[in-house]
Amino acid sequence: MKRSxxxxxxxxxxxxxxxxxKALGHPTRIAILKLLENQSCCFTGDLVDLLPISQSTVxxxxxxxxxxxxxQGELKPPKIKYCINQENWKIAKVLFQQFFD
Amino acid sequence: MKRSxxxxxxxxxxxxxxxxxKALGHPTRIAILKLLENQSCCFTGDLVDLLPISQSTVxxxxxxxxxxxxxQGELKPPKIKYCINQENWKIAKVLFQQFFD
DNA sequence: ATTGCTTATCGCAAATTTACGATTAATATT
DNA sequence: AATATTAATCGTAAATTTGCGATAAGCAAT
Numbered sequence: 001m002k003r004s005x006x007x008x009x010x011x012x013x014x015x016x017x018x019x020x021x022k023a024l025g026h027p028t029r030i031a032i033l034k035l036l037e038n039q040s041c042c043f044t045g046d047l048v049d050l051l052p053i054s055q056s057t058v059x060x061x062x063x064x065x066x067x068x069x070x071x072q073g074e075l076k077p078p079k080i081k082y083c084i085n086q087e088n089w090k091i092a093k094v095l096f097q098q099f100f101d
Numbered sequence: 102m103k104r105s106x107x108x109x110x111x112x113x114x115x116x117x118x119x120x121x122x123k124a125l126g127h128p129t130r131i132a133i134l135k136l137l138e139n140q141s142c143c144f145t146g147d148l149v150d151l152l153p154i155s156q157s158t159v160x161x162x163x164x165x166x167x168x169x170x171x172x173q174g175e176l177k178p179p180k181i182k183y184c185i186n187q188e189n190w191k192i193a194k195v196l197f198q199q200f201f202d
Numbered sequence: 203a204t205t206g207c208t209t210a211t212c213g214c215a216a217a218t219t220t221a222c223g224a225t226t227a228a229t230a231t232t
Numbered sequence: 233a234a235t236a237t238t239a240a241t242c243g244t245a246a247a248t249t250t251g252c253g254a255t256a257a258g259c260a261a262t
Contacts, residue, residue: 010131014131024119024126027115063241073239075228077230080239089201129250149209155251157209161211174209178208
């Protein structure tokens with residue numbers, strides 16, 4: 001048996017920044033967020049048409065962005081409209097700003 | 102056999118931002134960078150004393166930060182002095198800034 | 203040449219991430 | 233109720249990441 005690879009706690013801000021950075025740490029997710037940013041407000045699974053990856057993979061990336069709190073989905077049957085989560089976006093922005101001085 | 106999981110190319114800025122974000126996507130690496138930032142300029146393997154992980158793991162994280170271009174090491178025998186790579190730091194800063202508007 | 207100090211690398215194990223196709227779930231329309 | 237559309241989830245495979253101890257490498261001083 002190996003040791004448990006458990007999480008070690010750092011300062012809350014450090015953990016939060018790392019969490020946001022991790023969510024941003026894949027070009028597909030950056031691309032998605034840029035699309036959502038440009039689209040004045042929101043967007044849907046037209047993302048799948050714009051990205052060179054499969055529907056299920058796009059869905060997975062959306063889930064991660066949602067888990068990180070950077071986006072949110074709004075039911076607009078039969079579609080889902082995804083938007084930037086402005087609240088957390090602002091928090092992330094500030095965290096990165098003060099990190100880089 | 103499975104498909105090859107090869108990289109798909111996005112815009113250079115998107116790739117660059119994702120690369121920096123990925124490097125920042127772990128609390129230990131954020132902690133290291135914060136220490137290097139505070140220490141006016143630089144630091145060494147006293148990092149190991151300040152972080153709750155082993156020497157080899159710290160070394161690994163330093164390597165990743167170096168590969169991402171965020172830090173650089175200067176031989177100061179028998180130690181190594183690590184510093185923020187100011188050039189790339191600036192580039193990363195700008196990329197994050199314009200990403201968040 | 204040997205010793206001592208510091209840091210990198212190796213070898214391994216576990217966990218996580220990325221990706222896909224296939225299937226399921228949800229919902230509106232017919 | 234049946235159908236169509238959209239998006240999430242499941243199952244699987246491959247790759248990568250994270251972590252450690254042990255060992256090697258680099259360099260100064262003896």
